[in-house]
Amino acid sequence: MSTPKRIYALSADEAAEAENLTLRISKEYSGPADEQLLRDLPLLAAELPVGQRRFLRDFALEDELGYAVVRGHNIDDARIGPTPQHWRGRPTPTPEFAEEILLLLHGSLLGEPFGWKTQQDARLVHDIFPIQGFETEQMGIGSTDTLTLHTEDAFHPWRADYLLLECLRNPDKVATIVSEPDLRSLDAKHLELLHEPNFLIRPDDSHLAKHNETKGVDAEFSEIAEMKADDNRVAVLYGSREHPYIRIDPYFMETPTDPAAREALQAVSDLLEASCLDVALEPGDVLIINNHRLAHGRQAFQARYDGTDRWLKRVSITTDLRKSHERRASATARLI
Numbered sequence: 001m002s003t004p005k006r007i008y009a010l011s012a013d014e015a016a017e018a019e020n021l022t023l024r025i026s027k028e029y030s031g032p033a034d035e036q037l038l039r040d041l042p043l044l045a046a047e048l049p050v051g052q053r054r055f056l057r058d059f060a061l062e063d064e065l066g067y068a069v070v071r072g073h074n075i076d077d078a079r080i081g082p083t084p085q086h087w088r089g090r091p092t093p094t095p096e097f098a099e100e101i102l103l104l105l106h107g108s109l110l111g112e113p114f115g116w117k118t119q120q121d122a123r124l125v126h127d128i129f130p131i132q133g134f135e136t137e138q139m140g141i142g143s144t145d146t147l148t149l150h151t152e153d154a155f156h157p158w159r160a161d162y163l164l165l166e167c168l169r170n171p172d173k174v175a176t177i178v179s180e181p182d183l184r185s186l187d188a189k190h191l192e193l194l195h196e197p198n199f200l201i202r203p204d205d206s207h208l209a210k211h212n213e214t215k216g217v218d219a220e221f222s223e224i225a226e227m228k229a230d231d232n233r234v235a236v237l238y239g240s241r242e243h244p245y246i247r248i249d250p251y252f253m254e255t256p257t258d259p260a261a262r263e264a265l266q267a268v269s270d271l272l273e274a275s276c277l278d279v280a281l282e283p284g285d286v287l288i289i290n291n292h293r294l295a296h297g298r299q300a301f302q303a304r305y306d307g308t309d310r311w312l313k314r315v316s317i318t319t320d321l322r323k324s325h326e327r328r329a330s331a332t333a334r335l336i
């Protein structure tokens, strides 16, 4: 077996191929939530450069690394325009529809894109940029506080298998934080407790009704509110004992009352903090996160609010749409 590869750097020709492809597709569909686009994604992705496709398949099938980067896409800075002030109230399609398609194409080689009815007004492709008034929030739209390490949507059983972040601009080289802990270095006693359902992970603030204006999803927001207070204890580690998966968001977890469980959670949190690395995404990078292996966050920074701020696109990918069938409007609907 080959050793897993961390980065795929596109050649100039490959970048041009991918760019021509996404520009063409952007003229053929109405927006990122276009049902026909979502059906066609895997067919269209077959036109991406073969090396890039093989890299993504290897990453998924080896299931070894917590993250990988595809680097070197062209971002047309003039076409995408200034970094918006808010993700709400944008046109459909946006000027950066081709970049959204690029992210969806990557995702379709790993699984099926999906979104949450309770997050960013139920949009499928999310924007991550600083928003005025939210500087100190523990959300992607914050800035002055470190975004603490987390599994994306750790609280939810249907959370993403892969999370994709695409960088449109990042002039101050603000780093995404990645932590890929060697879980086998934990004490046997702690490992045992972490593999058992001893822990309460609460929904993060991005899923609160007050941050959304979506209509007709009262049931979903009520469920989030219930999940803020229920007693549904889960394991932090799962899968094989030899190479466990992890699900964690210390900031939004309750401190266990049981001293042994508390100590085990502290031990894994400390290990996560000790395993941090900075990855400053460049325009044209797609960061692929294995959401069962990596915890991620973001360094603190000063927002500019002048149209030149750091701007990422984000999409969640599931390998199993069926598990959320009860919540989706139809077999092909993408919002849960």
Ligand SMILES: NC(=[NH2+])NCCC[C@H](N)C(=O)O
Binding pocket: 138, 139, 140, 141, 147, 148, 149, 150, 152, 153, 204, 205, 206, 249, 250, 251, 252
């Ligand atoms: N530890 C945390 N800050 N967790 C929440 C992460 C941010 C959240 N995923 C968002 O979309 O804004």
Ligand SMILES: O=C(O)CCC(=O)C(=O)O
Binding pocket: 128, 139, 140, 141, 147, 152, 175, 176, 177, 296, 297, 298, 312
């Ligand atoms: O901004 C980043 O690099 C990561 C953002 C993030 O983790 C989030 O919004 O959940």
Ligand SMILES: [Fe+2]
Binding pocket: 150, 151, 152, 296
């Ligand atoms: Fe995140």
